[in-house]
Structures are given as C-alpha cells and as structure tokens.
Amino acid sequence: MAEPTLRLRTSSLISGTLMGLYGALTLPLPFLAEHTAAPLPLWLLWGAIALGAIALWGALSQRVDLDSEGIAITYSRWVPAVLRRQWQVPWVEITAVQPRSTSQGGLVYYLVTTTGQAYLLPMRVAGFTKMLRFIEQQTGLPTAVIKPLAQPWMYGTLAVFTLLLGAIDLWVLLSMG
Numbered sequence: 001m002a003e004p005t006l007r008l009r010t011s012s013l014i015s016g017t018l019m020g021l022y023g024a025l026t027l028p029l030p031f032l033a034e035h036t037a038a039p040l041p042l043w044l045l046w047g048a049i050a051l052g053a054i055a056l057w058g059a060l061s062q063r064v065d066l067d068s069e070g071i072a073i074t075y076s077r078w079v080p081a082v083l084r085r086q087w088q089v090p091w092v093e094i095t096a097v098q099p100r101s102t103s104q105g106g107l108v109y110y111l112v113t114t115t116g117q118a119y120l121l122p123m124r125v126a127g128f129t130k131m132l133r134f135i136e137q138q139t140g141l142p143t144a145v146i147k148p149l150a151q152p153w154m155y156g157t158l159a160v161f162t163l164l165l166g167a168i169d170l171w172v173l174l175s176m177g
Contacts, residue, residue, distance in 0.1 A: 008064040019056065026052065028169045031173050059079075089113060094135075094139050094141070096112040106149050121146070124148070
C-alpha cells in the first residue's frame with residue numbers, strides 16, 4: 001500500500017469514554033478487595049487491571065489508512081499480533097457495500113470483494129464522513145445511506161454517566177476511610 005492519503009484514528013470521544021468507563025469499573029476493585037480482606041493478592045488484581053487497560057488501549061489504537069490503491073486497517077506496532085484484526089483491500093477488488101443487522105438490531109456495513117470476502121467497515125473513526133467520501137470516490141459505490149452504528153450523542157451520554165460513576169466510586173472509597 002502506498003503512503004496514506006488519509007489516515008483516520010478512533011474518535012477521541014469514543015476512546016476517552018471507553019477508557020474512562022474501564023477505569024471507573026475496575027480501579028475501585030483493589031481498594032474494595034483490601035477493605036473486605038478478599039483472599040486475592042492485590043498485586044494480581046492491579047496487574048490484571050493494568051493488562052486489561054493495555055489491551056483496551058491497543059484495541060482503540062486502530063487506524064484506517066486510505067490511499068489511491070486501497071483501504072487498510074492497522075494498529076500500533078506495540079499491539080501483539082493476537083489482538084490485531086488488520087486487513088488490507090485494493091479498491092479494484094471491492095464490489096459492494098453490504099449492510100448487515102447486528103444482534104441488537106443495529107446496522108453495520110461490510111466491504112465485499114470480488115471473491116465474496118467481507119470486511120467490516122470501521123465505524124468508530126474520527127472523520128467517518130471523510131472516509132465514506134473517499135471510499136465512494138475510489139469505488140464508485142454509493143455510501144450516502146451509511147450512518148455510524150453509534151452516534152456521538154450516545155458516547156457523550158455514556159461519558160456523562162461514566163463521570164457520575166467515577167464520582168460515586170470516589171465517594172464510596174472516601175467514605176470507607
């Protein structure tokens with residue numbers, strides 16, 4: 001693949017909200033375990049939380065690279081290969097953009113190739129509309145009906161509730177004193 005003409009990363013609203021939610025859900029656990037004298041070594045709990053945070057950060061490091069030759073999904077080099085879901089497809093091989101329902105009733109889209117292989121269109125990138133315009137320019141396939149699965153207001157709402165959860169966590173931890 002040639003040098004990227006357009007490189008898009010996961011939206012900071014999405015990655016920040018998900019990292020914050022992970023922290024609000026997991027960071028109080030070692031303090032609660034210590035307070036209740038749980039039979040679990042604290043170093044093990046802190047280690048598991050740290051590994052989970054690194055894995056989540058790695059998953060959120062996804063990049064979408066688009067150039068005159070094709071589209072590629074890549075991750076930072078530090079992300080272990082087992083966690084990467086990378087792929088690359090030349091524009092000439094893409095024959096359709098196909099919608100598919102999710103089990104929750106949402107709609108996701110796949111780029112379908114001449115061999116019938118389907119690649120999930122990334123929907124959590126900052127610059128989603130730019131990406132769709134680029135795909136339409138390169139393939140000639142219509143993308144006007146494609147909307148992201150989750151709208152920004154949904155992650156904004158989740159961010160507000162994450163902050164509320166963090167405040168409650170802090171209040172509980174301080175009151176355990």
